[in-house]
Amino acid sequence: MTPHTHDVVPRSGWVAPSGKPPLASRMMRATWRGLPAKQHDVGWEPGLVVPAADGSPLRTDHYFPRTKGDFPTLLVRSPYGRGVPWSPLYGILFAEQGFHVVLQSCRGTGGSGGRFDLWRNEAADGQAAVSWLREQPWFTGTLGTIGPSYLGYVQWALALDPPPELKAMVVQVGLDDPHALFYEGGALLLENALAVGAGMTYQHRGLMPFVRSTLRLQRRLREITGARPLRGAYESALGEVPWLDEVMTHPDADDPYWHGASMAAAAEQAAVPTSVITGWHDVLADQNLRQFARLRRAGGESSLLVGPWTHTSALQQGWPEVFSESLAWLRAHLCGDRTGLRPTPVRVHVGGEDVWRDLDDWPPAPATTAWFPAENGTLSRQDPVESGPLASFRHDPADPAPSVGGPLLSRSAGPRDNSAREAREDVLTFTGPPLTEPVDILGPVSARLRISTDTGHADVFARLCDVDPENRSTNLCDGLVRLRTTGQAPSEVTVAMKATAHRFAAGHRIRLQVSAGAHPRYARNPGTGEPSAEATRFLPVHLTLHSGSALMLPQETP
Structure with missing residues (x-):
């Protein structure tokens, strides 16, 4: 299709502005x-003001195809700026493919009025955004949502009570x-x-303030994470962040502080076709897999893509796969074009094998x-x-075992x-013996451990590793x-080790790693029963x- 470059005058009479992104x-x-390949040139209508549920002005940018015709709309609400x-990931790329894209800053961020809150306003403000859309002459009544991280949270908040226009989520x-x-x-x-504190506080202010805050945090990470008490130590890098202080001092999920925070109930409805995309080393992978499981139980149309990604690399190295998956889902449910959908949900x-596998x-x-650990450090099926x-080992909270890789929000993740x-x-x-043939595992991994302590207060960290022939x-x-034991008798605890899809190649070995923590990924357990x-x-x-004790693997049989 050859894109048109003149102003758009659809049947509604709306005249598109001439601004470029x-x-x-x-x-x-x-x-x-x-x-x-792009299908349309893109126009840009920045700085629109949309009233929030309480009337606060929410700054909003509108991206659109500069082509005659009607197009569905994507709503993208973000606390990280616009x-x-x-702007390029969602505003430009999706407008190029034939969508109006409305990119809006959440309350108290990116120039929007009001005060940002981690969760208390998103459902109402999402509904307010849809009410505003209904008044726009270019809005056709067909709406989708898309976005990562907190941009996913605002989607679930809207889906708690989905407006009739909402036809798809990614x-x-x-x-x-x-x-x-x-x-x-x-x-x-x-x-x-x-x-998260650095991202929520500084990213919406622009690239340089965010970069500076991230560098400050990196320089002072050892000092901050080693402080006693831990509370308030982050202020040297981030300044005062009241919500972060509240998060750190309310560890119990049943605390009234967290009431209404979870949007899990939204996935228990079958109302909105939803595509869930994650990575095996993403900090939210567990949540994403639970989201998909709830959607499947509810009986609605859903799909799942899990790549070899971290939270950030999914939008970087993984973006070609993520974008193609997202675009196919939106075209299927907003445009009626299902030709790009996968045959399986x-x-x-699969790591180790470096292949993609389609599953039902x-x-x-x-x-x-x-697999059972033995006294001589071996791991056996017997x-x-x-x-x-x-x-046995001695854990000193003043000199904790360091975190290495895994689901982190840093470059050292994965x-x-x-x-x-x-x-x-x-x-x-x-560690198990060298494998004589490949072993495939697909699903959740766990460790059933029998542990005793001499003080009663400890953390137990369990990790699955693949040991290659070079060790x-x-x-x-x-x-x-985090466990609390009584007396000297061992207590049995199950450590949920998340899920994976991996092939241990022939000649490789399976390893179970056990320690009392991974710092600074986790706050140290002081060993006294006091809050961290x-x-x-x-x-x-x-x-x-x-x-x-045993390592429990979802092992495929040949």
Whole structure:
């Protein structure tokens, strides 16, 4: 199709403005490769004012195809500003493909009025945005939503009570439960909480303020995460962030502070066809897989794409796949063109094999296979006959085992060599023999551990690694549980280690890694029973792993 460059005059009589998208956005757009060819030139209508539910002015930009005709609309609501990268990623790219794109700054961000809140306003403000759309002469009544991270949260908030115009959603590495973003197994996800604090506070102010805050945080990360007490230490890098202080001092999901935060109920309806996109090393992968499971139970049309990505690389290295998947879903449900849809609802990337696999559902429910740690540091399919302690170690909160890779909001996220971490005396490893044939695992991984402590307060971190013939140990998935033991008898705890799809090649070995934490990914357990954010005193703890423990793998049979 040859794009038209003149002003658009659709049947409504609306005359499109002549503005072009901002230069920085057009420059970034020019750098992308591997994307579908554009179908339309793009116009830009910046700085519109849309009233929020309480009347606060929400700054809004409108991108549109400069071609005669009617086009569906995408609503993108963001607390991170409306410039780079959101303008080219959503405004330009999707307008090029034949969509009106409305990019709006949430309350208290990006020039919008009112006060930003992590969750209390998004449902009402989303409905207010739709009410405004109904009054626009170019709005056809066909609406979709799209976006990553918090831009996914605002989609779920709108879907709690979906307006009749909402025909499709694309949730890319998207949030639905703020508490689960900040806490796992009872422990504060410290490094990610600080990164979210920087993003929410500075990104909407522009690129340079955000970059400067991120660099300050990186320079002072050791000082901040090692502070006693932890509460308030972030102010040296981020300034006062009242909501972050509240998050750090309300660890319990049942606390009234978190009432109304979760949007999980939105996926329990079958009202809006929804595409869920995530990565195996994304900080929100667990939430995304639960979203898809709820959508499937509700019986609505849904799809799942899981790539070899982190939270940020899904929108960078993974963008060609993510964009194509998103575009196909929106065309199917907003334009009636289903030719780009996959034949199966699920597509996952299988690590180790480096292939994509199409599935009818997730998880595919292979048989769960137990691998048992033994006293000599081995991992075997045979349940040890002997009972008793397998190994012990001393954990000192003042010198914690460091975090290496995994689901982080930093450049160090994803698969990493764990050899240095595993060389520490406070990290246990149990390793299987070299495999004589490949082993495929697809689904959730867990560790059933029998643990005793001498103080009663400890965290247990379990990680699955792939050890290659050169003895490089690479993390696949992991999890942590904060436990309280009584007496010297072992307590049984199940550590949910998230899900993965991976092939252990012949000659590789399966490894279970066990420690008492991964700092600064998780806030340190002080060992005293005090809240992590308030503790000023640390108490070392001895942990003992007992026989009867097992690594549970969703192992496919040949």
